[in-house]
Amino acid sequence: MKIAYLIRAHRAPAQVARLIGALRHEGAQFFVHIDAKVDEAPFRAALAAPDVRFIVRRTRMNWGGYSMVRATLHCLRELLASYEDGAPDRVVNMSGQDYPLISNAAIAAYFARHADMEFISYGAMPPAFWGPVQMQRIERYQFYDCEPLVWPSNTNGAISRRLPWRLRAAHKLAHWLLPRRSPPAGVTPYGGSAWWCLTGATARRLLALADANPALARFYRYTLHPEEMYFQTLLMNSGMDPARVRGEYRENALGDYLWFVDWRGASPRILRAGDLDLLLGANRMFARKFDASVDSRVLDLIDEARPYHTLR
Incomplete structure (x- = not known):
């Protein structure tokens, strides 16, 4: 099976x-896409x-900004252009801090059993897992990708408050004073x-649909974390049979989403060796997020278990 893994990374070449x-x-x-803000040389060596x-x-990826979508579209374009016979069987879009929980044979077998299925978590805005407050992501103007209103982030992805207070104030005023926004008709x-x-x-x-719908790009350019909305919106408005899409949010729980993420906090929790039973019992293909500088033992334990672990 031909699987194309698209990996966006900005740190930890060894990981x-x-x-x-x-x-x-x-x-x-x-x-592999390396954030244009960092030196690519260590990654090329590793x-x-x-x-x-x-x-x-390469794209300068800013936390919360449309640059994340732009980077993914550029990656898809180069990835698909490299397949002279059309396209791979699967495209897996992941980060450099993800890791597989099952063997490669089990991954290929699962995709072969579900050859016509698309695996992407989704829910009509606002998904139950997010809550009504998340409508602010699209209804209010967001400027997380607009220079000089780029909001720096720390190594855990949380917003840093290093941005001068005048710019923070300008962002908040624009957020609340500008009219509410609506998606394209x-x-x-x-x-x-x-x-x-x-x-x-x-x-x-999806790449062809993105090219054919510039109005959608213009709309999501001023939203918060559009990489968590743009592709779902493009796919679910494409006329595809919903029965072919696995990962719908149901009753505050993910359906057939293939990633395990521990959301017991404001951002994904760094997974450690003590989480092994939780990881192996999650019935997921991948997990995030890992940081080898915090705990590399968890990756060793997963490697030991992967040959004997599969999806139910």
Whole structure:
């Protein structure tokens, strides 16, 4: 099975190399995008291999901004262009702090059993898991990707308050004083996770739809975390049969979403060795987020368990 892993990273080259090593199998290709704000050289040194390609058109990725969507679209374009025979069987969009919980054989077998299914978490805005307050993401003007109103983030992804108070005040005033916004006519907005597994044919179709719908890009350019909404909205408004899409939010719980994420906090919790039973009992294909500088033992334990673990 041809699986294209699209990995966005901005730190920890050795950890990204370990992720690729864990996922490496016949038919796999790895497409790595390194945030344009950081030096790519350490990643090229750590990841040098015939099955690894670095995305040429790098993007400065800003926390909460449309630059995340732009980077993913550039990556998809380069990824799909590299397949002369059309497209891979699967495109897996993940971060450099993810890790697989099952063997590569089990991953391929699961995708083969569900060859026509798309795996992406989704729910009509606002998804039950998010709550009504999250409508502010799209109804209010957001400027998290607009220079000089780029909001720095710390290493855990949380907003840093280093931005001068005058700029913070300007952002808040614009957020509340400008009129409420609505998506383009006829579009129902959706939300979910930034990480997904789509068939190659659907990934190519979404890229074509993105090119054909510039109004949607203009709308999401001024939203918060559009990478968690744009692709869901594009897919669920494309006319695709919802029965082919796995990962719907139901009663505050994820359906067939393939990632385990511990959301017992404002952002994904760093997973540690003490979480192993939780991880292996989650019935998920991947998990995030990991930080080898905090706890690398958890990755060792997962590697020991992966050959004997599969999805139910």
